[in-house]
Amino acid sequence: MNAEIITIGDELLIGMTVDSNSTWMANELTAIGINVYQITSISDSKEHISKVIDKALQRSELVLLTGGLGPTNDDITKNVLSEYFDSELIFNQQVFSSIETLLNARGLQMNNNNRMQAEVPACCEVLLNSKGTAPGMWFEKDGSILVSMPGVPYEMKHLMEDHVIPKVKRYFKRPSIYYRLIMTYGTFEAKLAEILADFEKELPEFINLAYLPTAGIIKLRLTGRGNKLKLLEDEINKQIDKLYSIIPQFIYGLDNISLEEEVGRLLKEKGLTVSTAESCTGGNIARMITSIPGSSSYFTGSIIAYDNSIKQNELLVNESDIASYGAVSEQVIIQMAEGIRSKFHTDFGIATSGIAGPDGGTEDKPVGTVWIAISSASGILVRKFAFSRYRDHNIRRSSLAALGMLRTQIIRS
Amino acid sequence: MNAEIITIGDELLIGMTVDSNSTWMANELTAIGINVYQITSISDSKEHISKVIDKALQRSELVLLTGGLGPTNDDITKNVLSEYFDSELIFNQQVFSSIETLLNARGLQMNNNNRMQAEVPACCEVLLNSKGTAPGMWFEKDGSILVSMPGVPYEMKHLMEDHVIPKVKRYFKRPSIYYRLIMTYGTFEAKLAEILADFEKELPEFINLAYLPTAGIIKLRLTGRGNKLKLLEDEINKQIDKLYSIIPQFIYGLDNISLEEEVGRLLKEKGLTVSTAESCTGGNIARMITSIPGSSSYFTGSIIAYDNSIKQNELLVNESDIASYGAVSEQVIIQMAEGIRSKFHTDFGIATSGIAGPDGGTEDKPVGTVWIAISSASGILVRKFAFSRYRDHNIRRSSLAALGMLRTQIIRS
Numbered sequence: 001m002n003a004e005i006i007t008i009g010d011e012l013l014i015g016m017t018v019d020s021n022s023t024w025m026a027n028e029l030t031a032i033g034i035n036v037y038q039i040t041s042i043s044d045s046k047e048h049i050s051k052v053i054d055k056a057l058q059r060s061e062l063v064l065l066t067g068g069l070g071p072t073n074d075d076i077t078k079n080v081l082s083e084y085f086d087s088e089l090i091f092n093q094q095v096f097s098s099i100e101t102l103l104n105a106r107g108l109q110m111n112n113n114n115r116m117q118a119e120v121p122a123c124c125e126v127l128l129n130s131k132g133t134a135p136g137m138w139f140e141k142d143g144s145i146l147v148s149m150p151g152v153p154y155e156m157k158h159l160m161e162d163h164v165i166p167k168v169k170r171y172f173k174r175p176s177i178y179y180r181l182i183m184t185y186g187t188f189e190a191k192l193a194e195i196l197a198d199f200e201k202e203l204p205e206f207i208n209l210a211y212l213p214t215a216g217i218i219k220l221r222l223t224g225r226g227n228k229l230k231l232l233e234d235e236i237n238k239q240i241d242k243l244y245s246i247i248p249q250f251i252y253g254l255d256n257i258s259l260e261e262e263v264g265r266l267l268k269e270k271g272l273t274v275s276t277a278e279s280c281t282g283g284n285i286a287r288m289i290t291s292i293p294g295s296s297s298y299f300t301g302s303i304i305a306y307d308n309s310i311k312q313n314e315l316l317v318n319e320s321d322i323a324s325y326g327a328v329s330e331q332v333i334i335q336m337a338e339g340i341r342s343k344f345h346t347d348f349g350i351a352t353s354g355i356a357g358p359d360g361g362t363e364d365k366p367v368g369t370v371w372i373a374i375s376s377a378s379g380i381l382v383r384k385f386a387f388s389r390y391r392d393h394n395i396r397r398s399s400l401a402a403l404g405m406l407r408t409q410i411i412r413s
Numbered sequence: 414m415n416a417e418i419i420t421i422g423d424e425l426l427i428g429m430t431v432d433s434n435s436t437w438m439a440n441e442l443t444a445i446g447i448n449v450y451q452i453t454s455i456s457d458s459k460e461h462i463s464k465v466i467d468k469a470l471q472r473s474e475l476v477l478l479t480g481g482l483g484p485t486n487d488d489i490t491k492n493v494l495s496e497y498f499d500s501e502l503i504f505n506q507q508v509f510s511s512i513e514t515l516l517n518a519r520g521l522q523m524n525n526n527n528r529m530q531a532e533v534p535a536c537c538e539v540l541l542n543s544k545g546t547a548p549g550m551w552f553e554k555d556g557s558i559l560v561s562m563p564g565v566p567y568e569m570k571h572l573m574e575d576h577v578i579p580k581v582k583r584y585f586k587r588p589s590i591y592y593r594l595i596m597t598y599g600t601f602e603a604k605l606a607e608i609l610a611d612f613e614k615e616l617p618e619f620i621n622l623a624y625l626p627t628a629g630i631i632k633l634r635l636t637g638r639g640n641k642l643k644l645l646e647d648e649i650n651k652q653i654d655k656l657y658s659i660i661p662q663f664i665y666g667l668d669n670i671s672l673e674e675e676v677g678r679l680l681k682e683k684g685l686t687v688s689t690a691e692s693c694t695g696g697n698i699a700r701m702i703t704s705i706p707g708s709s710s711y712f713t714g715s716i717i718a719y720d721n722s723i724k725q726n727e728l729l730v731n732e733s734d735i736a737s738y739g740a741v742s743e744q745v746i747i748q749m750a751e752g753i754r755s756k757f758h759t760d761f762g763i764a765t766s767g768i769a770g771p772d773g774g775t776e777d778k779p780v781g782t783v784w785i786a787i788s789s790a791s792g793i794l795v796r797k798f799a800f801s802r803y804r805d806h807n808i809r810r811s812s813l814a815a816l817g818m819l820r821t822q823i824i825r826s
Contacts, residue, residue, distance in 0.1 A: 011625050013449040014592075015440025016634070018433050022454070027428025036426040038461075041435070041452040048450070071603040072624050105781065107799040113603040131803070133603070152626065154806075212429055276717075282703025283696030286717045290695025293771050293804055301723040304689075304699045304715035306708075310757065314714075314727075344723065358706050391706055 001172055002037040002060040003029050006052055008067035008077055009151055012041045021066050021156055027212075028160060032169060033177035033225065034062065044068050049080045053146060061144050062168060067151030069134035071113035078121070078137070081148055085139055087123035092135075095126055099133045124148075127163040131155045136163060145171060178232040179223040181212075182243055184250040185259055185404050189213045192220075192250070199246060204235060215393065216400040217259065252407060259403045260288040266410045267298040272347040274406065276302040277315050277340035279327065280354035280370055284399045300344045305336065315339030328353050328365050330382055337375035348409060349375040350402050357391045370398045374409045381405055414585055415450040415473040416442050419465055421480035421490055422564055425454045434479050434569055441573060446587035446638075447475065457481050462493045466559060474557050475581060480564030482530075482547035491534070491550075494561055498552055500536035505548075508539055512546045537561075540576040544568045549576060558584065591645040592636040594625075595656055597663040598672055598817050602626045605633075605663070612659060617648060628806070629813040630672065665820060672816045673701040679823045680711035685760040687819065689715040690728050690753035692740065693767035693783060697812045713757045718749065728752030741766050741778055743795055750788035761822060762788040763815050770804045783811045787822045794818055 005025050011017040019041055026036045037060055042048050049068070056063045068077030082089050096118035103110055117133045120126055127136030127147075132155035139146040147164050149156045184192065189211050200209050206226045212219040222239055224232035244251060253262045267274060276285045286302040289295050303314050308327055311317040317335040325331045333351050341349025354370030361367035368387040373380055385401055387394045418438050424430040435452045442449050450473050455461050462481070469476045481490030495502050509531035516523055530546045533539055540549030540560075545568035552559040560577050562569045597605065602624050613622050619639045625632040635652055637645035657664060666675040680687060689698045699715040702708055716727050721740055724730040730748040738744045746766050754762025767783030774780035781800040786793055798814055800807045 010623055011634075012436070012452065013439055014443040014636075015436050015438070015449070016625065018431060018436045019452075020431050023425075023428050023431045025428070026426055030427040036428070037455075038465075039425065039432075039454040042450075052451075070624065070626070072606040105799075105801055108601065108604075111603055111607050113606055154628075210427075210429060278696075281700075282708075282712075283691075283699030283715055283717065284703075286696030287694075287700045287808075290697075290717075290719065290769075291805065291808070295695075296719055299695075300720040301727075302696055302715070302717035303727075304696065304703075304717070306703065307713040307757075310714040314716075344720075356703075392704065395700075395704070 001034060001062065001174065003034045003062040003064065004037055004056040004060045005039045006056060006063065006065045007039070007041045007151065008044060008049060008065065009041075010043045012067075013043045021151060021153055024153070024157065025064055025066075025160065028165060029062075029064075031177070031179055031223075032165065033174040034168070034172070044076055046076055046080050049077060050084045053081075053084060057141060057144050057146060061172065063144070063146040064164070065146065065148040066156050069117075069148065069150045071117055071133065077148060078119075081124070081137065081139065081146075082121035085121060085123050085141065087121040089119040090122045092118055092120050092126055094128065095120060095135045098128050098130065098135070102130070102133060127159055129155055129159055131158045138164075138167065175225055176227055176229040176232060177223065177225050178229060178236055179221055180236055180240060181255050182220040182222070182240060182251055183253045183255075183257060183259075183262075184218045184220060184247065185216060185252055185400055187218065187250050189218055192218060192247070195247060196220075196243075199242065203239065206232070207235060207239065215396050219256070252404070259400060259407070261292050263403050263407050263410070264289065264292045264295055264298060266407065268294070270410065270413070272410065272413070273298050273300055274348040274350065275300050275340045275344035275346040276350040276352075276402075277336040278302060278304045278350075278352050279306060279311070279336070280356045281352045281395055281398050281402070282306065282356075284395050285350060285352065285402055288399055288403065300346055303340060303343075311336060315343070326365065328355060328369060328371055330371060330384070333371040333373040334375075334380055334382060337373035337380060341375045347376060347413075348406060350406055351375070352398050352402055354385075354394065354398060356394045357389055368394055370394065370401075372398065372402045372405060374402070374405045376409055376413060378409075378413060381409055414447060414475065414587060416447045416475040416477065417450055417469040417473045418452045419469060419476065419478045420452070420454045420564065421457060421462060421478065422454075423456045425480075426456045434564060434566055437566070437570065438477055438479075438573065441578060442475075442477075443590060445578065445582060446590040447581070447585070457489055459489055459493050462490060463497050466494075466497060470554060470557050470559060474585065476557070476559040477577070478559065478561040479569050482561065482563045490561060491532075494537075494550065494552065494559075495534040498534060498536050498554065500534040502532040503535045505531055505533050505539060507541065508533060508548045511541050511543065511548070515543070515546060540572055542568055542572055544571045551577075551580065588638055588640055589642040589645055590636065590638050591642060591649055592634055593649055593653060594668050595633040595635070595653060595664055596666045596668075596670060596672075596675075597631045597633060597660065598629060598665055598813055600631065600663050602631055605631060605660070608660060609633075609656075612655065616652065619645070620648060620652065628809050632669070665817070672813060672820070674705050676816050676820050676823070677702065677705045677708055677711060679820065681707070683823065683826070685823065685826070686711050686713055687761040687763065688713050688753050688757035688759040689815075690749040690762065690764040691715060691717045692719060692724070692749070692765055693769045694765045694808055694811050694815070695719065695769075697808050698763060698765065698815050701812055701816065713759055716753055716756075724749060728756070739778070741768060741782060741784055743784060743797070746784040746786040747788075747793055747795060750786035750793060754788045760789060760826075761819060763819055764788070765811050765815055767798075767800075767807065767811060769807045770802055781807055783807065783814075785811065785815045785818060787815070787818050789822055789826060791822075791826060794822055
């Protein structure tokens, strides 16, 4: 069966906002065996919206719409849908209560614009949105489905995961599909593809391998299609075992777990703790660790030592070593990692120091040079990296590399 | 005049690749006064490609196509175009030489696939691609233009900048367009819309207001269309002054500047410095500040005090105050802000302490309760917030609120 995605919003057509919503939705649909036939982006124009949804519903059994549901005048999707489906807007008490709860939780007052968001076309089934004031709406027409969702990414994702995907799975008969994600770090796509060339050739015909690279993390997706789910599951799990034997050094987990989540799980399991001393990563490692609920049980804190005086005063780095070797050096990074571990009484101490860029590089230490150390009772692990010219890339890669090194040390401990 | 963008590639439809090409192209077209009517993404399917370009050429005077021009078998765009324009592929010596030069420079041999890339439809004008092996192609039909370009972003950008945009500017007469962004924080869309209802009504007909909300930041976009650029500029700048007089408390800058960038700019301008003592934000404020190049001139460092012992030992928070009032309290947040400012010798000290969630809430202090303080020589600014149930949302909002409060204090200083 075919699906189409339509994203609505002037900001997409004037090149202000990258349409990452449709990519995310396409990935979700693909994962449950639905073919995405077309993605269309249009502006908040009444005539155009109704023309495009009409065409899409003629071609495809499922049409997902995002955007144009905000509380302001330029958001017209709801009115267009009501008219298109020959319905009328009616006040929905359930939606109203949901908006009220949300606003109350944020300490906000309901105003007239919010009140209007509780009006929905009479013919649709409401999908309650617990993360925002615009509800999702599920329409049926001649066996085809159209779902309208807000364009705010985390609201759309919540509606997709909690409502749309489960309903779509029940509504449409699809071939069995089973997929798993194998999470890797510390390498790049072309290299993985080279190592895995034979593995890919030897895959059974009904299983397909895809590379999904995001900054620093490459997800491998094994997808099986067929009629017997059990057989697909067994075969894919067998292939995952094979991957573990080919690239054990790169795989850190399965099924979309993040590296910070996996590291947190390991620390919790072993009852160990960690602290960080960050220079070039500027708090990003701490932020990643503390993004995980419950991280306070294994993370105590950090010292972000941007200024060298803080490296000396707080982490007890030898002043003369900074003078002789520079702050971006093996000598200094070791003292930073040991300094934070002993000061904050943790099992592991992470330290980073590097030239994030775009300025500050020298011939000896060009932008992208980063030292990382992990200190623990059993010793210290130190590595030097040469990343790129780009500040955000360097910060992200350094943080992932540090978490990857920490993972290695936890497993060894 | 209208333009359309069509991006071709299976990777777009299965959610593997975000279509950032069309965003970039839409931005370029908007900047030269061309209205982008629709963006369509489709897979490498012959029938679908030719159907979609036919529809687009009927609706719009300019159609830009990317993708499907690679050297592999799944790239079929060139053949589809040749057939659609009733032409045939012929060998082009100029393209062949350009491919040869490029491959030589990379130390590569020409293979049969590359040789076939020198064949182009007889009816098109070739746009030489100095950055890749697939040429751009410019077709005319009944006064409309279709341009086909490779999907590799830097090849497409080179062709757009060096060939397509200059040719389009010569070919089409266009109206002027001018837009600016007004950046706001500390409020939400529905509330802004209420405050600005009259402002919006009073706008001249040729100027339009749009709300572009992203987590915690709402961008207001004023767009003007007409024939006299100078008049548009003057009128929009006049409207911006008016906005500054209506909502001075929410506007922190113009033209896509981030709050952390604006705060950095202000600190630099005044020669002031800042440090942070973060509990619930876990380093996110430091990360935001240090994401800006050159931040080392005004940011010295942070103490992330997740564990209460660190609040006591490092920030000198009174142990009995933590016991009496809890770590999430006015008494503690003030000591944290003053502690970090005096310890790190900065002009400002930011402190955060709250219940990020999802667990840890109580009846008195539900999840989302956050205290923020900014300490400076002139005194302390303290605020209590009630955000939401969601950890990521609470961390993000707390960080923005802290930077917003810092901005207020810098301006007052």
